[in-house]
Amino acid sequence: MQELYLGNEAVARGAWEAGCRVVAAYPGTPSTEITENIAKYDDIYSEWSPNEKVALEVGIGASFAGARTMVCMKHVGLNVAADPLFTASYTGVNGGLVIIVADDPGMHSSQNEQDSRYYAKSAHIPMLEPSSSQEAKDFVKLAFDLSERYDTPVLVRLTTRVSHSRGIVELEERQQVDLKDYVKDVKKYVMMPGMARLRHKVLEQRESTLAADCNSLEINQEIMNGTKIGVITSGLVYQYTLQALPDASVLKLGMVYPLPIEKIKSFAAKVEKLYVLEELEPLIEKELKSNGIDCEGKSLFTVQGEYSANMIKKAILGEDAGEIAAESDLPVRPPIMCPGCPHRGAYYIMKKLKLVVNGDIGCYTLGALAPLSAMDTCVCMGASIGMNHGMEKARGTESSGKSVAIIGDSTFMHSGVTGLINVVYNSGNSTVIIVDNRTTGMTGHQNNPTNGKNIKGASAPEIDFEKLCEAIGVGFIKTIDPFDLKGFETGLKEALNFQGASVIISKRECALLDKKKWMPALSIDKDVCIGCGSCLKLGCPALVKDGKKVKIDGTLCVGCGLCVSVCPTGAIGNGENT
Amino acid sequence: MNTLSILIVGVGGQGTLLSSRILGKYAQLSGYDVKVSEVHGMAQRGGSVITYVRMGDKIASPIIEEGEAEYMLAFEKLEALRYIQLMKKSGKIIVNGQKIDPMPVITGTADYPNGIIDRLKNKIETFVFDAMSEAKEAGNIKAVNTVMIGKLANIMAGSKDIWLEAVRACVPPKTVDVNILAFERGYKL
Numbered sequence: 001m002q003e004l005y006l007g008n009e010a011v012a013r014g015a016w017e018a019g020c021r022v023v024a025a026y027p028g029t030p031s032t033e034i035t036e037n038i039a040k041y042d043d044i045y046s047e048w049s050p051n052e053k054v055a056l057e058v059g060i061g062a063s064f065a066g067a068r069t070m071v072c073m074k075h076v077g078l079n080v081a082a083d084p085l086f087t088a089s090y091t092g093v094n095g096g097l098v099i100i101v102a103d104d105p106g107m108h109s110s111q112n113e114q115d116s117r118y119y120a121k122s123a124h125i126p127m128l129e130p131s132s133s134q135e136a137k138d139f140v141k142l143a144f145d146l147s148e149r150y151d152t153p154v155l156v157r158l159t160t161r162v163s164h165s166r167g168i169v170e171l172e173e174r175q176q177v178d179l180k181d182y183v184k185d186v187k188k189y190v191m192m193p194g195m196a197r198l199r200h201k202v203l204e205q206r207e208s209t210l211a212a213d214c215n216s217l218e219i220n221q222e223i224m225n226g227t228k229i230g231v232i233t234s235g236l237v238y239q240y241t242l243q244a245l246p247d248a249s250v251l252k253l254g255m256v257y258p259l260p261i262e263k264i265k266s267f268a269a270k271v272e273k274l275y276v277l278e279e280l281e282p283l284i285e286k287e288l289k290s291n292g293i294d295c296e297g298k299s300l301f302t303v304q305g306e307y308s309a310n311m312i313k314k315a316i317l318g319e320d321a322g323e324i325a326a327e328s329d330l331p332v333r334p335p336i337m338c339p340g341c342p343h344r345g346a347y348y349i350m351k352k353l354k355l356v357v358n359g360d361i362g363c364y365t366l367g368a369l370a371p372l373s374a375m376d377t378c379v380c381m382g383a384s385i386g387m388n389h390g391m392e393k394a395r396g397t398e399s400s401g402k403s404v405a406i407i408g409d410s411t412f413m414h415s416g417v418t419g420l421i422n423v424v425y426n427s428g429n430s431t432v433i434i435v436d437n438r439t440t441g442m443t444g445h446q447n448n449p450t451n452g453k454n455i456k457g458a459s460a461p462e463i464d465f466e467k468l469c470e471a472i473g474v475g476f477i478k479t480i481d482p483f484d485l486k487g488f489e490t491g492l493k494e495a496l497n498f499q500g501a502s503v504i505i506s507k508r509e510c511a512l513l514d515k516k517k518w519m520p521a522l523s524i525d526k527d528v529c530i531g532c533g534s535c536l537k538l539g540c541p542a543l544v545k546d547g548k549k550v551k552i553d554g555t556l557c558v559g560c561g562l563c564v565s566v567c568p569t570g571a572i573g574n575g576e577n578t
Numbered sequence: 579m580n581t582l583s584i585l586i587v588g589v590g591g592q593g594t595l596l597s598s599r600i601l602g603k604y605a606q607l608s609g610y611d612v613k614v615s616e617v618h619g620m621a622q623r624g625g626s627v628i629t630y631v632r633m634g635d636k637i638a639s640p641i642i643e644e645g646e647a648e649y650m651l652a653f654e655k656l657e658a659l660r661y662i663q664l665m666k667k668s669g670k671i672i673v674n675g676q677k678i679d680p681m682p683v684i685t686g687t688a689d690y691p692n693g694i695i696d697r698l699k700n701k702i703e704t705f706v707f708d709a710m711s712e713a714k715e716a717g718n719i720k721a722v723n724t725v726m727i728g729k730l731a732n733i734m735a736g737s738k739d740i741w742l743e744a745v746r747a748c749v750p751p752k753t754v755d756v757n758i759l760a761f762e763r764g765y766k767l
Binding site for chain 2: 539
C-alpha cells in the first residue's frame with residue numbers, strides 16, 4: 001500500500017514498522033508532526049516531555065530497559081538535550097535508540113540555523129540523513145538496526161523541506177521486536193570516572209569500526225553519469241542536484257557521520273571536478289580537504305539559508321533561470337498574532353507602560369513586531385526570566401520595576417521554572433508574566449503539563465501555576481484575564497512595585513483552540529468613529545484603514561471585543577459595517 | 579507525463595493546506611509520482627504562505643523555483659503578485675479576488691498596491707473571481723478551497739471523476755456534499 005506522507009509522518013511510520021515501543025519528544029518546528037503521528041499508534045507509548053533533555057533521558061532509560069525507543073526534537077532542542085546525548089554515546093544502548101533532529105536552514109520558524117551534524121561529530125554518534133519521505137521511513141528502520149548492531153544511539157537528521165514535504169511512501173507491516181532483557185551492568189550504565197574511561201575506549205573503537213564499515217553501506221550510493229562533474233551531497237540537496245545537474249555523477253551520502261572516506265576517494269578519482277553541495281556549515285567539505293581530497297564547496301555557495309536547484313545551476317553551470325521578473329516594492333506580510341489572540345491584551349498594556357520586555361519562544365514572540373513592538377529581547381527557550389534577572393542585577397533600581405519577562409505556559413515548564421527559582425533564591429526583583437493560553441500554540445496546539453491533558457488528549461494531572469510559584473517562594477502572584485485591560489494594568493503595576501519576585505499569570509485560551517467560542521464579527525459605526533487609530537495600535541489584522549476611519553474585515557474578526565475596550569468613542573459594536 | 583508544477587499561495591490561516599492535499603490525492607489517483615511541500619510553523623500565523631505541488635513520471639525536488647510553475651492558485655491577490663516570478667510565461671493564475679491587508683498596510687508604513695489584477699494580467703493569463711461568494715452560495719464560506727480546485731480542474735482537464743474522488747477523500751466527511759457543490763461551482767466558472 002502507498003500513502004502520500006509528510007517526511008515527519010514517514011519517520012513515525014518507520015519507527016512503528018521497526019517495532020519501536022517508546023517515543024518521547026518536545027514539540028518544535030519542523031519536528032512536531034513526527035510525535036503527533038506517533039501518538040496515533042496504540043502499540044507505542046508516547047509522551048510530550050517538558051523539554052528535550054527530559055525526553056532524551058526518558059529515551060535512554062527505555063533503551064536501557066530493552067525497548068526500541070525514539071526521541072524527536074528540533075535543532076535547538078538538541079542543545080537542551082546535549083548533556084545526556086554526549087554520555088549516551090559512552091553507555092551505548094540496549095534496545096535501539098534513535099534520535100531525530102530536524103534542522104531549519106533558512107529559519108522558517110527558528111531563532112538560529114545551527115547545523116546538527118556537528119553534534120554527531122563531537123558526540124561521536126553516527127548520523128543518517130534522508131532525502132525524501134520514503135527514505136525517511138527506510139532510514140529510521142535502518143537506524144534502529146545500526147543502533148543495536150553497533151551499540152550506539154543513532155541520530156537521524158531532517159531539514160524543514162524533508163520534514164514538511166509529502167512524497168509517496170510504500171507501507172510495510174510492523175516488525176515484532178521483543179523487549180530485550182535488562183541486565184544490571186554498572187560498567188556500561190553507570191558513568192563515573194572509572195567506568196567512563198573504559199567506555200571512552202569502547203566508543204573510540206566503535207567509531208573506527210563504523211568509519212570503516214560505512215564505506216560499504218548501501219545508503220552511501222554512487223550514481224555514475226558523466227565524469228566531467230562529480231557531486232557529493234546528502235538530504236534534500238540531493239534532489240536539487242538531480243534537477244540542476246542531470247548529467248553529473250553523484251555520491252549520495254545517506255550517512256553523513258562518519259564519512260565513507262575510502263568510497264569518497266574512489267569517487268573523487270573518477271571525476272574531473274568534484275563539488276560538495278551541503279547547506280549550512282562546510283562539514284563534509286572540510287573533512288574531505290583534511291583527507292587531501294580536492295573539492296569545491298562554500299567558495300561558490302553560502303552558509304546562509306537554503307540551497308535550491310537554480311542556485312546550483314547558476315553556481316556550477318552559470319545558467320540563469322526564470323521567465324518573469326519578480327515584483328519589487330511589495331509590502332511584506334510578516335506573521336502576526338491571530339484575531340482574538342489573548343497575548344494581544346498583555347502586550348497592549350506592556351507597551352502602554354513602556355516596559356523593557358525580555359521575551360521568549362512562542363506565538364507571543366510576535367509581540368516584537370509592529371505595531372505592538374513591545375519586546376526587547378528573545379534568545380532561546382526559557383531565557384526571558386534569567387535575562388530579566390541579569391538586567392536587574394546589572395542596572396539595579398534603574399531596571400527593577402521597569403522590566404518584565406514574558407513566557408508561555410509550555411515554555412515556562414520547558415525551562416522557565418529554573419529561571420524563576422533563581423530569581424527567588426538570589427533575591428531578585430523580577431516581574432514574570434506567564435502567558436497561559438492553555439496550550440503549546442506556535443507548534444500547533446500540543447498539550448503540556450499545565451493544561452490537564454496528555455499527548456492522546458486524555459485527562460492528565462494539571463500543574464497549578466499559582467501553587468507552583470508559591471512553593472518556589474514568589475511573593476506576589478496574581479492570575480488575570482489579559483482581555484480585562486484595566487485589571488491587567490492595575491495588576492501589572494502592583495507586581496512591578498512589589499519588592500521581590502512577582503508573577504502575573506495572564507490566563508486566557510488560545511483563540512484557535514475552540515473556534516466554537518468565536519462570536520459574530522463586530523463592526524464600526526462610521527458616524528461615531530473619529531479615526532483616532534487607537535484600535536489600530538492593537539495590531540489586529542481584522543481592523544483595517546478605510547480612508548481616514550477604520551473598518552472591520554468581517555471575514556477575519558472573531559468578535560473577541562478587545563478593540564471595543566480601547567475605542568474612546570464607543571464606535572465598535574455588533575452588526576454590519578456602516 | 580512531464581513534471582507539472584502548481585503553486586498554492588495565500589495568507590496563513592486561509593486553509594491552503596487542504597488544496598494541496600486534494601492536489602496530491604488527485605496526482606496519486608492519476609498514477610503520477612508526486613511531491614508536496616508545505617509551510618508549517620510561524621508563517622501559518624497570518625504570514626505569507628506558499629505550498630508547492632509537483633506531479634509527473636518521476637519527481638526529484640519538491641520545491642518550485644523561478645520559471646517553473648504551470649499553474650497558481652492564489653487565495654489572496656497580493657500574494658499572487660508576490661510569487662509571480664515562479665511562473666512560466668505560458669502559465670495560468672487562478673486568483674480569489676480577496677484582499678487582506680498585511681500589517682505594514684494596517685499600521686500605515688506601506689500601501690496595498692493598486693491595480694494588482696491588471697499587473698497580473700499584463701504578464702500572464704489570469705482568472706479572477708470571488709471564491710468566497712461562490713463558496714457562500716454553495717453553502718459554506720470555508721469551501722473556498724474547493725471552488726478554486728474546481729476552476730483548476732476545469733483548466734487542467736483530466737478526468738473529472740478523479741478530481742471528485744480526490745475532493746471526497748480529503749475534505750472532512752461531514753462537509754463532502756457542500757464541497758462537491760463548491761467544486762462544481764468553480765468548475766463552471
